[in-house]
Amino acid sequence: MSKIAWCAAGLAILLGTEVAAAEGQRPLREVQSENKHFVLRIEPGRPGRAGRSCQATLFKRSERNQRGRKVWERALVNDVAPMAAFIRNDGRFLVTLDEYRCGGARHALVVYGAQGQLLRHFLLQDLLSKSDWEHVKVSRREVSWLKDARCAFADEQGRFIIELKWGRTVRIDLKMLQVVGEDGRPAGGVLAAIPAEVLLELLGHLEKDGEQIIAERLAELAELSPEERAGAEAVAEQLSPEDQAGGLEEVAATEEEVPEVALADDAAVAELPADDVATVAEAPAGVEPEVVDAEVSPDVVPDVEERSAEVHIYAGLEIPAPNPADKTDYIAWVNELGVVEGPDAAPIYDAAVAQLVNPDEQKDVLRAASHGDQDALASPELAAWLAENGTALDTFREASRYPARSWEHHTESGAVFDILLPNLSPMRQLAYGAVAEGRFLAAEGRPAEAAERFLDTLAAGHHISQGFTLIEDLVGVAMQALATEALLDLVADPATAELDFMSLADEVEAAYSPARSSAVSIQGERAFFMDCTQRLWDVDPQTGRTVLNPEKAREFISMVGVEDNDSPEGSSIMAEMLQADYEQTVADGDSYYDTLTTAVSLPYPEASRQLEELEAELVDNKDKSPLVRHLMPSLSRYHYIKVRGEANRRSALLVTNIQAYRQEYGEYPTALDVFAERDFAVDPFSNSGFIYRREGDSFVLYSTGGNLADDGGVHDRRGDTNDLVFWPRPE
Numbered sequence: 187m188s189k190i191a192w193c194a195a196g197l198a199i200l201l202g203t204e205v206a207a208a209e210g211q212r213p214l215r216e217v218q219s220e221n222k223h224f225v226l227r228i229e230p231g232r233p234g235r236a237g238r239s240c241q242a243t244l245f246k247r248s249e250r251n252q253r254g255r256k257v258w259e260r261a262l263v264n265d266v267a268p269m270a271a272f273i274r275n276d277g278r279f280l281v282t283l284d285e286y287r288c289g290g291a292r293h294a295l296v297v298y299g300a301q302g303q304l305l306r307h308f309l310l311q312d313l314l315s316k317s318d319w320e321h322v323k324v325s326r327r328e329v330s331w332l333k334d335a336r337c338a339f340a341d342e343q344g345r346f347i348i349e350l351k352w353g354r355t356v357r358i359d360l361k362m363l364q365v366v367g368e369d370g371r372p373a374g375g376v377l378a379a380i381p382a383e384v385l386l387e388l389l390g391h392l393e394k395d396g397e398q399i400i401a402e403r404l405a406e407l408a409e410l411s412p413e414e415r416a417g418a419e420a421v422a423e424q425l426s427p428e429d430q431a432g433g434l435e436e437v438a439a440t441e442e443e444v445p446e447v448a449l450a451d452d453a454a455v456a457e458l459p460a461d462d463v464a465t466v467a468e469a470p471a472g473v474e475p476e477v478v479d480a481e482v483s484p485d486v487v488p489d490v491e492e493r494s495a496e497v498h499i500y501a502g503l504e505i506p507a508p509n510p511a512d513k514t515d516y517i518a519w520v521n522e523l524g525v526v527e528g529p530d531a532a533p534i535y536d537a538a539v540a541q542l543v544n545p546d547e548q549k550d551v552l553r554a555a556s557h558g559d560q561d562a563l564a565s566p567e568l569a570a571w572l573a574e575n576g577t578a579l580d581t582f583r584e585a586s587r588y589p590a591r592s593w594e595h596h597t598e599s600g601a602v603f604d605i606l607l608p609n610l611s612p613m614r615q616l617a618y619g620a621v622a623e624g625r626f627l628a629a630e631g632r633p634a635e636a637a638e639r640f641l642d643t644l645a646a647g648h649h650i651s652q653g654f655t656l657i658e659d660l661v662g663v664a665m666q667a668l669a670t671e672a673l674l675d676l677v678a679d680p681a682t683a684e685l686d687f688m689s690l691a692d693e694v695e696a697a698y699s700p701a702r703s704s705a706v707s708i709q710g711e712r713a714f715f716m717d718c719t720q721r722l723w724d725v726d727p728q729t730g731r732t733v734l735n736p737e738k739a740r741e742f743i744s745m746v747g748v749e750d751n752d753s754p755e756g757s758s759i760m761a762e763m764l765q766a767d768y769e770q771t772v773a774d775g776d777s778y779y780d781t782l783t784t785a786v787s788l789p790y791p792e793a794s795r796q797l798e799e800l801e802a803e804l805v806d807n808k809d810k811s812p813l814v815r816h817l818m819p820s821l822s823r824y825h826y827i828k829v830r831g832e833a834n835r836r837s838a839l840l841v842t843n844i845q846a847y848r849q850e851y852g853e854y855p856t857a858l859d860v861f862a863e864r865d866f867a868v869d870p871f872s873n874s875g876f877i878y879r880r881e882g883d884s885f886v887l888y889s890t891g892g893n894l895a896d897d898g899g900v901h902d903r904r905g906d907t908n909d910l911v912f913w914p915r916p917e
């Protein structure tokens with residue numbers, strides 16, 4: 187008899203979806219592996235206003251760190267949250283079951299790998315056999331099949347087992363990622379056996395999310411009555427012929443990753459704090475991966491043709507290989523990543539930019555007003571600008587409420603380096619205007635309308651930060667920081683004490699989605715590096731050898747900041763490049779980006795140290811390819827800005843929840859333990875709780891900032907030398 191380790195934590199969740207829905211069960215937020223070495227924390231999605239997806243983070247615990255070290259973080263395929271989740275004791279597999287308030291109608295069983303990568307998405311039709319369907323119930327749009335089921339990992343067999351209440355066992359082979367029978371052979375469900383009521387419910391959910399079923403499969407519905415068949419076919423007819431091309435068993439959830447590449451928009455860079463962009467503005471970047479394996483060895487140099495596939499998978503992206511003979515079209519790849527299915531904010535933002543009146547005027551007044559300067563808020567110049575640009579601001583706010591923003595880039599040269607971002611500076615101006623308008627409304631005693639302006643700017647900042655370039659990421663983070671400052675000032679105003687903070691906390695959570703990870707941005711930098719590399723070399727048609735293109739090499743020398751190619755510095759770089767080997771350059775670049783990806787996926791203290799060491803090593807290591815040494819960006823400052831942005835994001839969530847707690851219970855919490863299961867209570871700099879204490883009838887809240895030391899709440903706006911104080915509001 188097999189030794190099956192039944193997952194107690196998961197069993198407590200499988201109470202039957204009908205009962206859970208009827209009792210208003212809250213979405214799943216946390217589950218542990220049976221040995222308690224791993225814990226998964228879930229931030230439920232909010233499919234409504236801001237379209238935030240379900241987020242999950244897996245932590246590995248140790249004796250010294252019971253909260254756990256982050257292993258990976260990603261968006262799950264679920265709209266809100268799974269109904270149950272199971273982590274194998276070694277952390278190598280996560281299995282989720284069903285969708286909150288939909289049951290098996292959506293995301294019946296999803297398998298994720300060791301780094302959070304999506305491995306397989308099973309529909310309920312893939313799991314159940316003909317005899318099972320009579321036991322499946324439908325109630326209020328929820329398809330119930332797991333009541334009183336038992337689930338476990340059968341580790342010695344490499345399977346996930348579901349023992350259904352009526353006695354049948356569903357077996358998922360985690361190596362083959364298939365449903366298998368007792369003999370280990372592939373097994374699958376029969377569509378014809380699905381009762382009409384259940385089939386129509388399943389089809390309705392599938393259509394909702396664009397997942398398709400082929401028309402030919404309807405031939406299997408022979409067991410239905412003419413009325414039942416007509417009902418099922420009526421749903422299928424809503425699908426276009428093109429959509430009907432795929433098979434039901436082949437449907438897989440699409441991951442909404444938003445990758446990116448980079449080139450700095452000079453006007454937008456000029457509006458960012460100088461020390462925030464000095465080290466990154468000249469180095470194109472961008473993309474958003476998932477999480478990387480912290481165990482990847484930085485010393486391994488992969489084969490050029492393999493292109494570090496393992497790290498690319500962790501990033502959630504398949505980055506095309508460079509080809510000096512027939513240049514890979516990286517811009518086409520970038521544009522594929524920018525496609526949005528469904529409502530798209532991009533054309534609405536474009537309309538807002540086109541509606542701007544005198545966009546370059548009153549920049550100083552707008553900026554001062556957005557930061558709360560009372561003279562600027564009372565100035566006639568601000569009132570006139572807001573009146574002139576009311577339509578543009580309304581359109582900007584409308585766009586912020588869309589679930590996603592697409593992009594499409596084109597350049598004459600076909601090079602990623604030549605991508606331009608002409609709308610970035612006007613978007614920043616619109617953000618200033620929206621926040622200034624919110625502060626103006628707050629001063630007039632209209633706090634609810636003011637909060638709405640700030641929340642819209644938070645959502646717009648998230649849209650911008652998801653773009654393909656590094657500079658978009660930085661501008662998006664800056665927009666969110668601006669809105670956060672205004673929102674916290676609003677909450678601190680005694681005149682807003684009557685706000686419904688419980689609702690506001692929910693709205694902040696819906697609007698304030700996390701920015702993409704630094705690890706993702708590095709994959710965009712990798713794509714930029716590969717594009718530059720393939721354009722510096724050609725293949726000689728006579729000999730078939732890969733040779734350096736001298737004209738392109740001179741352009742490269744100018745690109746890295748050496749104006750005179752014949753200067754000693756320019757001549758030295760040219761001599762190095764003439765000696766460089768194409769294959770080794772690609773391998774060096776891949777190896778370095780792999781190491782960077784691993785570093786930025788670590789907790790901030792370790793990531794900061796490793797990034798500084800890597801950059802110092804790059805300067806001193808003359809064995810590296812000249813392209814690697816001259817083209818690689820300095821990402822330690824960029825990563826710091828991203829972590830600071832995440833600290834700001836969490837502070838907004840934390841402060842509004844603290845105020846909601848006081849509104850509900852009549853006093854502030856004595857400690858942040860009341861939010862222990864929520865990630866927003868954790869300082870991303872120190873990877874432990876924010877520093878919080880009650881003081882009289884108020885409280886103190888701050889982050890250690892980049893120096894990782896508790897300086898007693900001495901505020902440093904940039905967070906470099908002292909603390910980042912969020913409450914009381916700094917002067």
